[in-house]
Amino acid sequence: MNVIEINNLTKTYGKARGITDISFHVEEGEIFGFIGPNGAGKSTTIRTLLSLIYPTSGSATIFGKDCIQFAPEIKKEIGYLPSEVFYYDNMKVKDLLKYSASFYKKDCSKRIKELVEIMDLDLNKKIDDLSLGNKKKVGIVQGLLHEPKLIILDEPTSGLDPLMQQKFFELLEEENKKGATILFSSHILSEVQRLCNRVAIIKEGRIVTVEKISTLQENNYKKFKIETAAPLDQKYFQISGVNNVEVNNNVTSFIFKGNINDVMKKIAATEIANLWIEEPDLEEIFMHYYEKEV
Amino acid sequence: MNIFLKELKSHRKSLIFWSIGIFFMVASGMAKFEAFSSSGQSINTMMADLPKSLKVVLGMSDLDLSKASGYYGMLFIYLLLMATIHAAMLGATIIAKEEREKTSEFLFTKPVARKTIITAKLSAAFVNIVIFNLVTLVSSIILMGKYSHGEAVNREISLLMAGMFILQILFMVIGSALAAVKKKAKTAASQATAILLLTYGLSVAVDLNEHLKGLKYLTPFKYFEAKQVMYGGGLKPSVIVLSAVLIGVLSFATFFFYKKRDLNV
Structure with missing residues (x-):
């Protein structure tokens, strides 16, 4: 079953930013990476899925139901864990988590306790007094306390120290084992490589490719480096399938x-x-996707 | 219910300050009346020398200022201004603040419909307005009882407060509708206040210039005027209906436009 299905989703803001004709799906139980440079349209896609904003055209379903x-x-x-977390400043961490839990019709207190322990959070501090990293931790607990079936993360690791990042990834893998589907948006490749089964690569508001991580790494890509007696012409290897040609004196690579x-x-x-x-x-494969066509 | 309670809590402090303010407004106003009336000089003869335009601007035209009720009628316009400014700002900020404080990504990803959120927020604002009105009513009745020298004024005060209540609700939904329609919701509170001052200015202009009489329906401040409410007129059914229609349309607009809105995050 597909947990998320996006069909020809387009969102335009005036002329400038937005997403164009995005289609992909996320299967149940999968950790799906959504990767692209800053401003490519990752957050716009996610905010449309969450109906914070409405699409110009196209549609999306979550759990088989229209997302709007x-x-x-x-x-x-x-x-949901947004890339930048903002909460009601005058609330204590404890109150915010309680308020968050009050929206779900189940008892979340046990799970809150567990998560707070893993994330090493001080419940009695005011949100206002927290550092960026600690606010992010509140965000993580807030996003997971109701044991959701679908976890949507928008650049979740910014502000977390490496140790916390590690704990957070373990937490996600655990949730995934319990059956949660995860949509993980990031511009940091190593994170995605570590966690995800499949990725969608987005560039300038369009999906470039959707592939398994393993396929991306598979043998069909080769990196050639050739040393010759005299420098080769840049155009010598102009045949189909060759990309990123670099000529450096006697060494040519592609x-x-x-x-x-x-x-x-x-x-x-x-x-x-x-x-x-x-x-x-x-990294090199992604650079190849990222680079603007000349 | 959780959103409603949270909103009540987050506006509690400001409501307390407004209530203290309104109490002192009535108290200091009536204390001045006491000073006037005990000086033995007739206020009315003194006031008769003032130019009409000044009296209009100060809100004291056609009122018998030698009586506590008349003096209160003059004070009423200031109470009304305070109450409507409070209501307009409250209506605008209660809607706009999620976007202003960037908490919309928290609240609007919870399993609640936007109309439920707006209903909760407007209900909380409504409760704030009821309390504001009751505080004004009680302060007025207590303090007038002290200064009115036996003149029966409670009925007049109650009528004026009923009129003020309708205008409070009207300005609250002007604020909330602006916050729902405007792309930059943050500016809704200042715009609602600007509309309020503009319509107040218009009401003064109508008083000053006979030719502008036709414009009186454009400004809510002409709907329930002290002199007319107190001296036998009561609340006119026509303006009650007009207010009700405006409130209905603006509430609908708040829900309708907020539902379609792309939230700024």
């Missing part, structure tokens, strides 16, 4: 995806001094 028409109902089972024979023939046709063929790391 059935918003109050589906939000019972959603936990990423290749396609029929390996084509590129081998090209290499064989020239005088080479040395040759490296490697698996590219994810």
Whole structure:
């Protein structure tokens, strides 16, 4: 079953920002990464899913129900952690969590206690007096206290120290094992690589690709580095499948995806001094997606 | 219910300050009346020398200031201004503050419909306004009882407070409708206050210039005037109906536009 299904979602704000024709789905029990540079449209997509803003066209369903028409109902089972957390300043942490829990028709006190312990939170402090990282921790507890079936995280790790980040990831993996589906938006690749099964890459408001992390890393991408006697022409390797060509004196490097024979023939046709063929790391693959087409 | 209670709590302090303010407003006003009337000089002959425009601006035209009731009638316009400013700002901020304080990402991702949130918030504002009105009523009755020298004024005070209550509700929904419609909700409170001062200015202008009489329905401050309410007129059914219609339309607008709104986060 698909927990989230997004169909041709478009949101335009005047002329400038927004998202265009976004479609992807998140399956039940999956940790789905949503990755892209700042301003690509990750938050806009998430805010539309949560009906904080309304789409210009297209639609989305959560748990099989339209995310606008059935918003109050589906939000019972959603936990959301925004990228920047803001709460009522004059409230104590304790009061805020109680207030948050009062929206769900179940007893959350036990889970709050557990989460507060894991996150190492001081319940009697005023929200106003908390540091950014501690506010984020309140946000984490607040988002998870009702044991939601779908957890939506928008750049959740900013402000958390590495130790807390680690605890937070463990917490998420635990929730996932218990059956929660997670939509994890981030611009930090290593986080996504560590947690997620599949990713959607978004760039300038459009989905570039939706793939399994493992597929992205699979052998169909090769990184070539060739040392030749004399510098090669930049255009020498202009065949389909070759990307990110860099010529540095006698060394030429590029990423290749396609029929390996084509590129081998090209290499064989020239005088080479040395040759490296490697698996590219994810970072390089993403850079390839991120870079604006020239 | 939880939102309603939270809103009551977060406006408690400001309501207490407003209540203290309104009590002292009535107390200091009536104390001045006491000083006037005990000086043995007739206020009316003194006031007769004042130019009409000044009397209009000060809200004392056509009132018998030698009596406590007349003096209270003059004071009423200031109480009314305080009450409506409170109501307009309350109506605007109670709606706009989630976006202003960026807490909308918290509240509006909870499993509640927007109309439920607005209902809770407007109910809390309504309770605040009822309390404000009762505080004014009780302060007035107690303090007038002290200074009125036996003149029966409680009925007049109650009528004036009923009129004030209707205007409070009207300005509350002017504020909330502005907060729901405007893209930048933060500016709703100042705009609601601007509308209030503008319509008050218009009511003064209507008093000063006979030719503007036709405009009196445009300003709520002409709906329930002390001189007319106290001297036998009571509350006119026509303006009660007009207020009710305006309140209905503006409440509907608050819900309608807020439901369709893209929240600023």
